[in-house]
Amino acid sequence: xxxxxxxxxxxxxxxxxxxxxxxxxxxxxxEQAGFxxxxxxxxxxxxxxxxxxxxxxxAAIVALAGSQLLSFFGLLNLKLVFVNPYYAxxxxxxxxxxxxxxxxxxxxxxxxxxxxxxGKIDAMVFLLGGMLGAFLFMETYPLIQSIAMENYKxxxxxxxxxxxxxxxxxxxxxxxxxxxxxxxxxxxxxFSRPDITSDI
Amino acid sequence: MxxxxxxxxxxxxxxxxxxFLPFHPSDSxxxxxxxxxxxxxxxxxxxxxxxxxxxxxxEDSTIQLIDLREASQFKECxxxxxxxxxxxxLLNPMWEGTFNQRNLRxxxxxxxxxxxxxxxxxxxxxxxxxNYIMKGGLNxxxxxxxxxxxxxxxxxxxxxxxxxxRFNARKAFKQIxxxxxxxxxxxxxxxxxxxxxxxxxxx
Numbered sequence: 001x002x003x004x005x006x007x008x009x010x011x012x013x014x015x016x017x018x019x020x021x022x023x024x025x026x027x028x029x030x031e032q033a034g035f036x037x038x039x040x041x042x043x044x045x046x047x048x049x050x051x052x053x054x055x056x057x058x059a060a061i062v063a064l065a066g067s068q069l070l071s072f073f074g075l076l077n078l079k080l081v082f083v084n085p086y087y088a089x090x091x092x093x094x095x096x097x098x099x100x101x102x103x104x105x106x107x108x109x110x111x112x113x114x115x116x117x118x119g120k121i122d123a124m125v126f127l128l129g130g131m132l133g134a135f136l137f138m139e140t141y142p143l144i145q146s147i148a149m150e151n152y153k154x155x156x157x158x159x160x161x162x163x164x165x166x167x168x169x170x171x172x173x174x175x176x177x178x179x180x181x182x183x184x185x186x187x188x189x190x191f192s193r194p195d196i197t198s199d200i
Numbered sequence: 201m202x203x204x205x206x207x208x209x210x211x212x213x214x215x216x217x218x219x220f221l222p223f224h225p226s227d228s229x230x231x232x233x234x235x236x237x238x239x240x241x242x243x244x245x246x247x248x249x250x251x252x253x254x255x256x257x258x259e260d261s262t263i264q265l266i267d268l269r270e271a272s273q274f275k276e277c278x279x280x281x282x283x284x285x286x287x288x289x290l291l292n293p294m295w296e297g298t299f300n301q302r303n304l305r306x307x308x309x310x311x312x313x314x315x316x317x318x319x320x321x322x323x324x325x326x327x328x329x330x331n332y333i334m335k336g337g338l339n340x341x342x343x344x345x346x347x348x349x350x351x352x353x354x355x356x357x358x359x360x361x362x363x364x365x366r367f368n369a370r371k372a373f374k375q376i377x378x379x380x381x382x383x384x385x386x387x388x389x390x391x392x393x394x395x396x397x398x399x400x401x402x403x
Contacts, residue, residue: 065214072221167218174215178208185204 027114036115038106038122039196045103047191050184057177064170078166088151105129236321245320246335247307249344250362253369256280264298265334268310268319277377279309279341280369287315290322299328309334309341345369 010018033055034040043049070076102108105126107115112130115123141148159169239245247255255263256279265282267274274284285295287310299306306323308316308331316333323331334341345366350359 061211061215065218068218068221165219167221171212171215171219174211178211181204181208 026110027117030111030114031118035111036118036120036123038115038120039199041108041111042103042106043193043196046193047187048193049197050188053184054181057180061170061174061177064173068166068170083155083157086153086156087149088153090148093147101130101133236325239324240317240321245324245331246333248335249341250365252279252307252309252334252341253345254365256372257365257368262303263305263307264301266298266306266308266319268308268315269338273311277338277373279338280372280376282309287319290319299323299326302329305330305332307332307334310337312337312339346373 030036034051035055040049040051044052067076067078067081071078098108105112105122107123107126109127109130112123112126116127159166162169164172252265256265259281263281265279267278267282267284268287268290269284270286270288271284274282274286278284283298285292285298289295298304306328308319308323310316310319313333313336316337320331320333336343348363348366350363352359355363
């Protein structure tokens with residue numbers, strides 16, 4: 001019965017060790033999927049390479065369907081799984097800043113680290129900028145705290161908000177994912193840039 | 201068939217199956233601690249031993265007394281109509297049928313108040329309705345129902361009714377608990393079987 005860390009009360013060091021190995025796996029998968037290339041990531045914005053959408057959407061539906069199946073068979077207690085608290089202002093403002101940084105820098109934090117680990121200089125500079133941003137955020141936090149904390153919605157779940165069962169929500173998300181995959185394929189044909197994609 | 205179409209159909213198939221699966225999140229607290237506290241502080245979650253005695257005399261079918269002590273203690277003595285769910289066994293799925301009955305008032309009791317309060321908080325927190333405790337537990341039951349006597353000269357009608365209730369409950373208590381163990385366990389087995397039949401059916 002999961003989550004394992006809650007049920008078995010792992011010691012802190014074991015929790016961190018498990019996170020370390022999962023981190024290695026995640027980084028390896030990111031690198032192998034080509035996410036250490038800023039051109040591939042930027043391709044999502046320009047439409048010539050939609051791998052990012054396909055990989056992340058697939059990850060989301062696998063996690064969603066998998067956790068629900070585990071819950072159905074009594075192997076995972078979904079109510080014990082941590083749900084990020086939703087601060088609407090922070091999420092929207094942070095999303096805009098992160099999106100802008102993503103397209104300008106060509107990486108998100110995870111893929112930046114993945115690219116840095118294979119020695120990409122642009123990723124190192126990108127991460128340095130990210131750390132500088134984090135430092136500035138901490139230093140100016142008292143000034144922006146009231147904006148960041150506004151519109152707190154608690155541990156919100158979209159299925160509860162829509163008033164549908166988690167299974168129905170999963171189906172809706174899968175339909176959306178399949179539709180997006182088809183649109184992405186069309187976009188790749190329409191905005192194709194063989195001069196870039198053949199290099200990645 | 202195109203591999204893309206195959207993947208799409210596979211994904212949609214999995215989604216459709218999931219949409220029809222009943223969602224049963226494993227047992228977990230549905231109420232927050234402050235909600236639990238507000239119900240507990242309102243005092244609406246308890247019955248006095250005299251109220252329980254009256255229900256026992258009436259053979260009230262809308263209540264289920266739940267003895268939270270260990271099986272050996274329960275066998276020694278218990279309030280008529282009780283079932284034994286040791287506190288350590290409270291979350292056993294076997295009792296789901298007993299807890300998950302909206303119209304049945306579940307009244308927990310132990311020797312004192314503590315265990316009953318814990319059981320009440322767990323059952324209520326898990327989202328089961330109509331949970332109560334018997335205030336003071338069996339200690340209070342013995343003091344009030346089993347040992348109290350009227351020692352005045354003149355008895356008012358209200359006092360008379362109260363003492364009659366206690367007397368009848370005491371009689372039932374003694375009768376049930378004087379049964380030999382074999383008969384007692386047979387009695388409870390029969391009661392459990394009857395209850396299991398009632399709990400069946402569609403959800």
